[in-house]
Amino acid sequence: DGGITQSPKYLFRKEGQNVTLSCEQNLNHDAMYWYRQDPGQGLRLIYYSQIVNDFQKGDIAEGYSVSREKKESFPLTVTSAQKNPTAFYLCASSIGPPGNTEAFFGQGTRLTVV
């Protein structure tokens, strides 16, 4: 059963803590992406990776970090430097550049600062 899996579905963070969101895909896709979605808004790109061991900053990378040690995995760490982390986070993958091919999305992680 191929797809892209995000975990956990809900995550609560205390102020000053780092948290890591998991994203795993078994679609054999080279490209993976992290987006942030705020209520009533579109998606904004945080980080993207076109290949293992390589990644680039998106529009809103400040306060976030990623790694791409394996093709299947692209975890996102929300650091304490991110001042407003409460949001819905979506991971996506595509076989090639997403402009040319469809992107497959996970079901999202809703992060709340408490």
Added chain:
Amino acid sequence: SQQGEEDPQALSIQEGENATMNCSYKTSINNLQWYRQNSGRGLVHLILIRSNEREKHSGRLRVTLDTSKKSSSLLITASRAADTASYFCATDVGGGADGLTFGKGTHLIIQP
């Protein structure tokens, strides 16, 4: 930066009617895609239209692209309650290698 802007922001119609959503963008593109998002869920790809195409169909969906006006429209015919969702257009700014750029979406409600 917001590349695509959908219009209207919200749309409520009766089941069985057709729903039309529009998307305008600012810079030249190679491709434009439409996605659907059910509340609290991930996005699902609906259709991709390339810059050299003017119209594309998929089931009850019809997408048009006018590159001279930098706009696209999504038509859903014979709407169903299950079509209630938010619909986003996405463009490949930077040739696509930088990820898709999404608009803020149109929230569609189908009244039974």
